[in-house]
Amino acid sequence: MSIDEELDCGRRRLLVATAAAGGVATVATVVPFVASMAPSERAKAAGAPVEVDIGKLGPGQMMVAEWRGKPVWIVHRTPEMIAGLRRIEDRVADPESRRDMQPKYAKNPHRSIKPEFLVVVGICTHLGCSPTEKLKPGAESGVEADWPGGFLCPCHGSTFDLAGRVYKNKPAPDNLEVPPHMYLSDSRIVIGSDKKAV
Numbered sequence: 314m315s316i317d318e319e320l321d322c323g324r325r326r327l328l329v330a331t332a333a334a335g336g337v338a339t340v341a342t343v344v345p346f347v348a349s350m351a352p353s354e355r356a357k358a359a360g361a362p363v364e365v366d367i368g369k370l371g372p373g374q375m376m377v378a379e380w381r382g383k384p385v386w387i388v389h390r391t392p393e394m395i396a397g398l399r400r401i402e403d404r405v406a407d408p409e410s411r412r413d414m415q416p417k418y419a420k421n422p423h424r425s426i427k428p429e430f431l432v433v434v435g436i437c438t439h440l441g442c443s444p445t446e447k448l449k450p451g452a453e454s455g456v457e458a459d460w461p462g463g464f465l466c467p468c469h470g471s472t473f474d475l476a477g478r479v480y481k482n483k484p485a486p487d488n489l490e491v492p493p494h495m496y497l498s499d500s501r502i503v504i505g506s507d508k509k510a511v
């Protein structure tokens with residue numbers, strides 16, 4: 314990657330993280346970042362866990378939280394989205410998530426604790442750009458007609474499905490990382506700690 318590309322990549326990540334922290338919704342399906350104010354901003358920057366309210370995240374919607382300065386995507390998958398994961402197993406590089414890009418409790422086809430909620434670090438495993446959400450299926454997302462919904466990295470074209478699994482023959486070598494996390498209740502999760510993962 315050239316120096317210009319590296320700068321673009323870094324700039325893009327910064328913009329995405331800033332947008333998340335500032336609560337800026339960039340597309341209709343993304344809802345603003347909402348997290349408790351404790352612990353302090355400084356502690357969060359140093360890597361403290363962050364608590365996120367997902368109670369208002371409707372089916373088909375995505376929100377962005379920030380943990381350790383990285384965007385963390387939370388997607389509330391619909392039953393159709395979950396069913397679609399099985400249908401594209403032959404198109405993704407690591408369909409069963411055998412490589413270590415997720416904690417034990419996310420080593421399953423939907424890569425999550427609860428099938429309906431995806432929680433992944435929104436940073437491409439190629440060179441660190443932040444992919445763009447393309448949740449809607451088909452050409453509506455500006456991808457190919459048989460696109461089932463997922464994420465597209467604009468830097469070098471890697472694509473990821475709605476479980477953050479990378480498609481075959483793309484520059485990104487691995488699925489998107491699932492951060493340690495756990496549920497405090499049906500509507501609250503903690504990102505960055507999984508001492509009591511359920």
Ligand code: FES
Binds near residue numbers: 322438441466467
């Ligand atoms: S950074 Fe190269 S494809 Fe994402």
